[in-house]
Amino acid sequence: MATSRAADRALLQIGEVAERVGLSLRTVRYYEEVGLVIPSARTEGRFRLYSHADVERLDLVKRMKPLGLTLEAMADLLDLFERTRDLADRQPTEQRAITDKLSGYAKRADERIMRIERDLAQARELRARLVAELAAAATIR
Amino acid sequence: MATSRAADRALLQIGEVAERVGLSLRTVRYYEEVGLVIPSARTEGRFRLYSHADVERLDLVKRMKPLGLTLEAMADLLDLFERTRDLADRQPTEQRAITDKLSGYAKRADERIMRIERDLAQARELRARLVAELAAAATIR
DNA sequence: AGGACTGTAACGGCGCGTAATAGTCG
DNA sequence: ACGACTATTACGCGCCGTTACAGTCC
Numbered sequence: 001m002a003t004s005r006a007a008d009r010a011l012l013q014i015g016e017v018a019e020r021v022g023l024s025l026r027t028v029r030y031y032e033e034v035g036l037v038i039p040s041a042r043t044e045g046r047f048r049l050y051s052h053a054d055v056e057r058l059d060l061v062k063r064m065k066p067l068g069l070t071l072e073a074m075a076d077l078l079d080l081f082e083r084t085r086d087l088a089d090r091q092p093t094e095q096r097a098i099t100d101k102l103s104g105y106a107k108r109a110d111e112r113i114m115r116i117e118r119d120l121a122q123a124r125e126l127r128a129r130l131v132a133e134l135a136a137a138a139t140i141r
Numbered sequence: 142m143a144t145s146r147a148a149d150r151a152l153l154q155i156g157e158v159a160e161r162v163g164l165s166l167r168t169v170r171y172y173e174e175v176g177l178v179i180p181s182a183r184t185e186g187r188f189r190l191y192s193h194a195d196v197e198r199l200d201l202v203k204r205m206k207p208l209g210l211t212l213e214a215m216a217d218l219l220d221l222f223e224r225t226r227d228l229a230d231r232q233p234t235e236q237r238a239i240t241d242k243l244s245g246y247a248k249r250a251d252e253r254i255m256r257i258e259r260d261l262a263q264a265r266e267l268r269a270r271l272v273a274e275l276a277a278a279a280t281i282r
Numbered sequence: 283a284g285g286a287c288t289g290t291a292a293c294g295g296c297g298c299g300t301a302a303t304a305g306t307c308g
Numbered sequence: 309a310c311g312a313c314t315a316t317t318a319c320g321c322g323c324c325g326t327t328a329c330a331g332t333c334c
Contacts, residue, residue: 013307015313025314030298045306047314064267066260070296084274088281099278106275109268116264119207120257126205127250133225134247137240140229154333156287166288171324186332188288211322 011041011049021058028058036061036075068112069105077105152182152190162199169199177202177216209253210246218246 012020018028031037032048037058041049050058061074069077083090083098090098159166172178173189178199182190191199198219205215224231224239231239 013314024298026298026300029315034297043306043314045314046316047306063263066263067267081274084278087278095278095281099275102271102275102278106268106271109264109271113261113264113268116257116261120254120261122204122207123250123254123257126208127247127254130243130247130250133222134240134243137225137228137236137243140236154288165325167326168324170289175323184288184332186288187290188332 011051012055013043014039014048014050017050017055017058020055021062023058023062031058031061031071034071034075036071036078066112066116067109068115069108073105076101080105152192153196154184155180155189155191158191158196158199161196162203164199164203172199172202172212175212175216177212177219207253207257208250209256210249214246217242221246 014025014028018025021028023031028037029048032039037054039048040051040054043049057078060078064074064077080098080102084102087095087098153161155166155169159169162169164172169178170189173180178195180189181192181195184190201219202215205218210218221239221243225243228236228239
């Protein structure tokens with residue numbers, strides 16, 4: 001059975017990964033193509049092999065999608081996250097650069113959230129209109 | 142001044158319309174290309190002229206965008222709206238078809254609203270994470 | 283007459299979907 | 309050797325953004 005086979009291994013191949021994270025094979029491959037999530041190994045026959053960390057990264061990417069960043073920006077942000085781990089060991093100049101970028105993304109996230117809230121309000125208004133049209137039609141029949 | 146000039150006329154040209162509705166010229170032209178909003182007249186030199194009704198239709202299209210329908214589906218839905226005006230005069234068969242389609246769109250709107258709500262929750266969660274990273278960085282410096 | 287406005291045509295780009303064809307694994 | 313899985317390549321799409329160049333309006 002495919003499940004038990006793969007579950008025992010430290011490295012998963014693309015099908016398992018895609019199913020766990022909830023992305024298509026095409027998407028996972030595309031994310032590699034743009035340098036967003038690179039599998040940490042390959043088999044002899046060039047099958048992609050994903051580590052646990054790779055899978056986590058993919059999952060984070062998927063959950064970040066509502067932020068509406070480009071994949072390039074996402075790659076940048078994920079790098080920032082990794083660089084904040086040992087932030088204390090870095091040059092003050094770099095520390096500034098990192099935190100500045102992070103606060104830039106935080107700002108963008110705020111704007112995005114406000115946009116989504118507006119979209120939600122609009123969508124609800126239009127649903128109301130649809131329901132109203134339906135009600136009007138029902139009285140005629 | 143452009144404002145007073147155009148405001149006096151019943152028909153507006155594309156620049157005015159685009160600004161009022163908040164769409165780009167390119168987008169407005171594209172909507173015509175796909176048959177979504179056709180200007181009701183042209184000048185001798187082929188400049189597009191939009192009536193008040195045209196502008197309203199464009200505005201409705203813009204406000205409907207959060208519903209995530211394709212432009213084709215939007216055209217269909219706008220047609221449905223117009224056909225519900227004189228619904229009583231139509232054949233029962235057609236009445237059924239119209240209301241069925243409308244309720245289909247209402248259902249889609251519901252699904253879309255739920256998706257937006259999920260996106261909003263995700264985005265808020267990730268903003269929280271960004272803020273947390275920033276706070277952690279602040280304590281280091 | 284000059285500057286603002288508009289026209290058409292065409293290419294570009296993101297984030298994948300969707301074949302088509304061929305190779306790899308247990 | 310079989311079937312499930314995977315690889316690469318390449319074209320297509322929705323929704324415009326963005327030139328580029330030419331014509332129109334006041």
